[in-house]
Amino acid sequence: LPEYAFIGRSNVGKSSLINMLTGRKSLAKTSAKPGKTQLINHFLINENWHLVDLPGYGYAQVSKSTKRVFQKFITAYFEKREQMICAFVLIDSRHKPQPIDMEFMRWLGEHNVPFCIIFTKADKLKAKNLEENINNYKAEMLETWEEMPQYFITSASTKLGQDDVLDYIEEVNEQLRKS
Ligand code: GDP
Numbered sequence: 001l002p003e004y005a006f007i008g009r010s011n012v013g014k015s016s017l018i019n020m021l022t023g024r025k026s027l028a029k030t031s032a033k034p035g036k037t038q039l040i041n042h043f044l045i046n047e048n049w050h051l052v053d054l055p056g057y058g059y060a061q062v063s064k065s066t067k068r069v070f071q072k073f074i075t076a077y078f079e080k081r082e083q084m085i086c087a088f089v090l091i092d093s094r095h096k097p098q099p100i101d102m103e104f105m106r107w108l109g110e111h112n113v114p115f116c117i118i119f120t121k122a123d124k125l126k127a128k129n130l131e132e133n134i135n136n137y138k139a140e141m142l143e144t145w146e147e148m149p150q151y152f153i154t155s156a157s158t159k160l161g162q163d164d165v166l167d168y169i170e171e172v173n174e175q176l177r178k179s
Contacts, residue, residue: 002176003042003050003083004169006118007074008090009100010056013120016156017090018043018053021165039073049173050083058100078113085172086114088165093119093133093153097140106144116150118165123155 008014022045041053054077055070078084087108091101108115119137122130130153138148152168154161 001044001048001050001083002085002173003052003081005052005054005077005084005087006090007054007087007104008056008118008120009058009092009098012056012090012092013156014053014056014090017118017120017154018051020154020156020159020162021045022051039070040077046170049169052077052084057104058098078108078111081113084113085176086116086169088116088118088152090118090120091137093122093130094124096133097137102140102144105141105149109145116152116168118161119151119153121155121157122153122160123157 006014006018022043039055043051043053045051054074057067057070057074059067059070078087089101089105089108105115105117117137119130119134125133134151134153141148150168152161152164154165
């Protein structure tokens with residue numbers, strides 16, 4: 001089955017977004033087997049695709065060796081990526097472009113990993129500031145990329161963007177079935 005991966009810095013709102021997309025409260029957390037550190041979780045959605053929850057990167061509070069373990073899992077996942085169709089890179093829409101996110105997307109590009117951007121927590125900003133931040137982000141992206149990747153604006157609080165993301169995935173799945 002096709003896989004869509006979700007990844008971002010810790011605290012970006014990944015669990016909340018995954019719960020919003022799947023419509024199941026605390027799904028992203030409860031599925032981990034107690035006592036076992038599951039770094040990568042797969043969730044079957046609509047019987048026809050897998051949502052892959054990848055570990056957060058850029059933790060401030062963990063040791064270097066923990067960071068390396070996370071990094072190893074993430075890079076191993078993307079280097080294999082047999083079923084991986086698209087990675088959704090989550091970006092907190094309140095923040096300026098962060099070097100760690102830019103670096104990560106550059107790495108995806110170098111490894112030919114298709115990705116989209118999801119701007120999270122849109123409800124935390126006034127519409128005008130949200131637009132301004134997204135425009136700044138685009139400008140920064142265009143310094144590295146020829147075009148802005150496909151992007152979505154979401155809020156787990158208001159469910160903004162829920163249908164956009166899910167419809168996009170279903171459309172891509174439909175194209176995959178046809179080809
Ligand atoms: P993760 O570490 O990336 O999985 O982030 P979480 O989903 O746990 O969210 C981190 C914090 O941001 C929590 O306090 C959430 O309640 C909050 N949060 C996440 N998404 C949103 C959102 O769309 N709107 C608002 N207002 N808060 C959010």
